[in-house]
Every structure is written in C-alpha cells, then in structure tokens.
Amino acid sequence: MGKVVEKVKLTNLFEPKKSVEVDAVIDTGATMLVLPQDVIEELGLRKIGERRVRYANNQIQIKSVYRGVILELKGRDGIFDVLGEVEGSEPLVGQIVLEALDLIVDPITKTVIPNPRSPDMPMTEILMTTAYNSGYAVRSRPPKFRGSPMNNMQEKIVEILIKRGKELLNQPYRKIEFTGNPEADDLLNDIKNFPHAFVLACIMDRQIKAERAWLIPYEISKEIGGFEFSRLLKIDQNEFREIFRRKNLHRFNDTMAEYFYLGIQKIHRDYNDDASNIWKGKPRSATVIKRFLEFKGVGVKIATMAANILARDFKIPMADYICIDVSPDTHVKRVFKRLGFISKNASNDELIYSARELNPEYPGIFDLSCWEIGRNWCKPRKPDCKNCYLDPYCPKKI
Numbered sequence: 432m433g434k435v436v437e438k439v440k441l442t443n444l445f446e447p448k449k450s451v452e453v454d455a456v457i458d459t460g461a462t463m464l465v466l467p468q469d470v471i472e473e474l475g476l477r478k479i480g481e482r483r484v485r486y487a488n489n490q491i492q493i494k495s496v497y498r499g500v501i502l503e504l505k506g507r508d509g510i511f512d513v514l515g516e517v518e519g520s521e522p523l524v525g526q527i528v529l530e531a532l533d534l535i536v537d538p539i540t541k542t543v544i545p546n547p548r549s550p551d552m553p554m555t556e557i558l559m560t561t562a563y564n565s566g567y568a569v570r571s572r573p574p575k576f577r578g579s580p581m582n583n584m585q586e587k588i589v590e591i592l593i594k595r596g597k598e599l600l601n602q603p604y605r606k607i608e609f610t611g612n613p614e615a616d617d618l619l620n621d622i623k624n625f626p627h628a629f630v631l632a633c634i635m636d637r638q639i640k641a642e643r644a645w646l647i648p649y650e651i652s653k654e655i656g657g658f659e660f661s662r663l664l665k666i667d668q669n670e671f672r673e674i675f676r677r678k679n680l681h682r683f684n685d686t687m688a689e690y691f692y693l694g695i696q697k698i699h700r701d702y703n704d705d706a707s708n709i710w711k712g713k714p715r716s717a718t719v720i721k722r723f724l725e726f727k728g729v730g731v732k733i734a735t736m737a738a739n740i741l742a743r744d745f746k747i748p749m750a751d752y753i754c755i756d757v758s759p760d761t762h763v764k765r766v767f768k769r770l771g772f773i774s775k776n777a778s779n780d781e782l783i784y785s786a787r788e789l790n791p792e793y794p795g796i797f798d799l800s801c802w803e804i805g806r807n808w809c810k811p812r813k814p815d816c817k818n819c820y821l822d823p824y825c826p827k828k829i
C-alpha cells in the first residue's frame with residue numbers, strides 16, 4: 432500500500448506542558464506506538480518496564496517501555512504505552528492505537544480515516560511492523576501479563592474470556608431489563624429520547640433494591656403525565672417531595688426527592704437539557720464517571736455502574752475503557768472464584784481489582800463472558816463443566 436504518514440500530537444499524561452507534534456508512520460501490521468528516544472526524552476516519559484522484540488534478521492533485543500502518552504490523531508485521542516527505539520528513528524503508530532481510536536487506513540487515499548465499525552478495544556497481540564528507517568521488520572511477542580504470575584492455563588483462560596467478551600460486546604444492542612416492568616424498562620431503554628430517565632434512575636439507586644430504584648422515573652412519569660424533560664423542569668422540589676412521599680418511592684423520600692430535583696437542574700444547567708451530552712462525543716471512560724459523580728447523591732459505585740451499562744449494554748463509544756470495571760455480579764464472582772482468580776471469600780473489591788489486574792485496558796470485558804458462563808454452565812450447584820468451553824483449562828475450585 433505504500434508508506435502512510437500522519438501528523439500526531441503527543442503529550443505527557445503526567446506533565447501536560449510537555450507536548451510535541453511529529454510525523455508518524457502508520458503501519459496496520461504493527462501493534463504498539465514506537466517513539467525514538469529523543470522524542471521520549473523531550474516528553475519526559477516514565478519508563479515502566481522492558482519488552483523483548485525480535486527483528487526480521489532474528490536478532491532479539493530488549494526494548495524499554497514508557498508510560499503514558501496522550502496521542503492525538505485525526506481529532507481523536509487516547510492514552511498509550513510507548514516502545515522506545517533509537518534516537519532519530521521514525522515514530523510509528525501501530526494497530527493498538529488505530530483500534531483504540533477507531534481509525535483505519537484508507538488504501539486508496541493513503542490517509543487515516545475514522546472507522547465507526549472498528550473494534551472498541553486494543554488488541555493484545557501481535558505486531559509486524561516496519562522498524563524505523565532501518566528497512567527490517569520488528570516483531571514483538573504478545574504482551575506478557577504484568578500482574579501476579581499466571582500459569583499457561585490461566586493465561587489461556589484470560590485470552591478466551593477476553594475474546595468471548597469482545598464477541599458479546601460487539602453484538603447488537605438488546606433491550607435491557609432494569610425493573611421487570613416492561614413499560615418502565617421501555618422508558619429506561621429509550622436513551623435517545625429520554626436519556627435523563629437513565630441518569631435519574633442511576634441517582635435513585637442507593638440503599639434500596641435496584642429494581643425499585645429504577646422504577647422511580649416511570650412512577651413519576653405516571654404522576655405527571657409523561658417524562659419529557661421540559662415537563663420535569665416545570666416541577667419544583669416541594670412537588671417532587673410530595674410525589675415521593677405519597678407514592679413512597681424510596682426509603683429516603685425527602686432526600687431522594689431533593690436529589691431527583693437537583694439532577695434535573697444540573698442536566699438543565701450543565702447539559703443543555705440533554706443528558707446524553709454526558710456521554711456524547713466519545714469521551715474517556717474516566718470523564719463519563721466523573722460527570723456522573725458530579726450529580727448529588729452519586730458515589731463511585733453507581734458512577735462506574737452507569738458507565739459500564741452505557742459502554743456494555745447501550746454500546747456507547749468511549750475513547751477508552753480503562754475505568755469500566757467488572758460488575759460485582761453473583762455469576763461473575765462465582766466464575767472468578769472457580770477459575771482461581773479470587774479467593775473463596777473474596778470481597779467485591781477483590782473481584783474488581785482482580786479484573787483490573789487481568790485486563791487493565793478494559794476490566795469490565797469479563798462481565799459478559801463470565802455472566803454467560805455463570806448463567807449457562809457454572810451454576811451454584813452442579814456446574815455443567817462438560818459443556819463449558821473453559822473445561823479444558825479451568826482448575827474448578829468448587
């Protein structure tokens with residue numbers, strides 16, 4: 432296809448004043464972002480480890496890996512690790528970067544263009560890249576897990592779970608059952624027309640059963656004759672308090688009526704009456720979580736859950752999925768225990784950190800595959816190992 436070169440902006444994540452623009456070779460056969468040592472020094476990047484690379488002439492070298500650079504290309508950006516090459520070499524943008532930014536190389540125009548169908552996660556393997564102006568190829572081994580040591584079987588399990596997670600994630604959107612009430616679920620699933628229903632339900636989700644909390648927008652819509660945002664805006668805090676009390680919507684009616692009212696005001700003030708502005712424009716996962724946290728009454732657990740549902744179930748594109756944690760769901764937890772990734776008495780936090788350790792780029796990727804395994808084969812009693820696709824590798828810590 433010939434050489435494709437694009438201008439990229441690179442910024443040190445930890446020292447944003449250190450920023451440079453370079454011409455980078457775009458190579459779809461490569462994986463990582465590769466930068467010459469002089470650019471790495473200019474950016475002041477921090478070395479985090481080393482990686483073995485093998486060149487086409489079979490020479491094997493240990494190369495330094497640096498964290499973390501914000502790379503901007505074609506109006507999109509993401510945070511990446513960098514493989515260090517010798518001073519003066521050509522910067523090189525590999526497939527991990529292109530996939531994370533949903534970009535492809537157009538073979539006709541030989542330019543990088545947005546690809547809305549691009550997978551939304553970085554690849555964990557392989558690369559074949561043209562090394563900087565040396566004319567020989569560089570091949571890197573699949574990245575090694577950098578957390579607790581894993582045996583081959585565990586590495587295989589993680590690989591299978593991530594692969595299956597990606598397949599499930601890329602399936603088309605299906606209606607989410609939030610409450611068991613079809614009309615209430617219709618309202619919550621309609622994030623195109625009623626994005627505020629989803630946000631306000633998240634705010635309500637505390638200290639009562641989730642099914643009851645998520646019914647609240649629907650219950651209020653019945654009281655006020657609809658759930659259009661303009662209709663909600665006309666209602667003052669006292670009126671909401673009266674509805675909450677009369678319908679006994681929540682364990683803490685007065686407080687939650689206040690949070691409900693304040694949530695509406697915040698969407699009006701900060702998001703121009705459109706709650707979908709919280710997640711529009713492919714923001715970083717951290718940005719989405721931070722925006723939810725800014726609503727009164729929302730803590731980290733709910734904010735991360737909201738981001739998780741948006742990414743996993745509503746298929747909302749985000750620039751990265753680093754902050755999308757696994758849900759402490761009973762099926763997911765049971766499967767993680769039986770696979771030996773967490774202890775038998777593990778807390779939800781242990782589950783979350785275990786998933787982060789296993790796949791830092793997208794810890795929540797395990798949700799869908801583990802839920803599927805837990806629901807279909809890894810049942811609380813009598814797990815059906817014979818039919819489970821992890822059977823050949825699973826240590827079966829039952």
Ligand code: SF4
Nearest residue numbers: 809814816819822825
């Ligand atoms: S092989 Fe058995 S124990 Fe292991 S995950 Fe599958 S069903 Fe569960």
